[in-house]
Amino acid sequence: MSDCIGIFDSGVGGLTAVHAAEKYLPNEHIIYFGDTEHMPYGGRSFDTIEKFASSDFNFLLSFDVKIIIAACGTVSSVVLPHIKNKYPVPIIGVVEPGSAAAVSKTRNGRIGVLATAAAIKSGAYNDAITRKDSSVQVFPMPAPLFVPLVENGRFHKGDRVAKLVAQEYLEPLLKENIDTLVLGCTHYPFLSEIIQSVCGDSVTLVNPAEEAVKTAHDVLKDRGSLSDNCKGNPDFYVSSDIDSFKHIAEIFLGKAYTIRPSLVNIDKY
């Protein structure tokens, strides 16, 4: 199938981009891949993340996609700068768009970044933010427990465990008087309500997957490649755990879409 958009993540995190696409790319058909077999990516080495990312790209390219959104903060931070130009279609990561949004939203120049351990270690958000405005101070914090919480459906507003974990990660950032917080792993916006309740209304949350979708829209528009109307239901693929992906995706997107994931042997790509 040509003329479609590829979106991937290690699991359900990239659904935050699918959700944003409803608004910003309403006429596009989406192929979504969640590499649930290899999730989580966020504690892995460069070589392993690069290998998984390469399979993710190759799988989506088998659909003749016109653009790929790497809706994974880890892949975007760790390997994208090294492999981006290798592919025949534009690749949009979440780091640059998310960082630009954070810089435009901060009023006091103090930005917190929550992301996976690998993404924080790469320094990618820090570099992208300070490249855009060298006067901004960045306060990074790895938040590895958020991914299993989200993958296990523990993201509802009243979830006490998720709230406790959020308090632990956010306390040091709030002490630094941040006014903007980048949810640098695409799983984290599932926890937006909990995170906002811990931060209070004075902190603006940035969802980089949403910003990446806006960037993808602009790139396609510039190239004259926006579709008029080929939307339809997205096609969902995962590399294992169909039922749990379906369950979480239905909670998150179910009103808008029918979720019928297909299984892929991703190691073939």
Ligand code: DGL
């Ligand atoms: N959602 C991903 C990210 O944005 C991956 C999380 C993980 O697999 O550790 O980093």
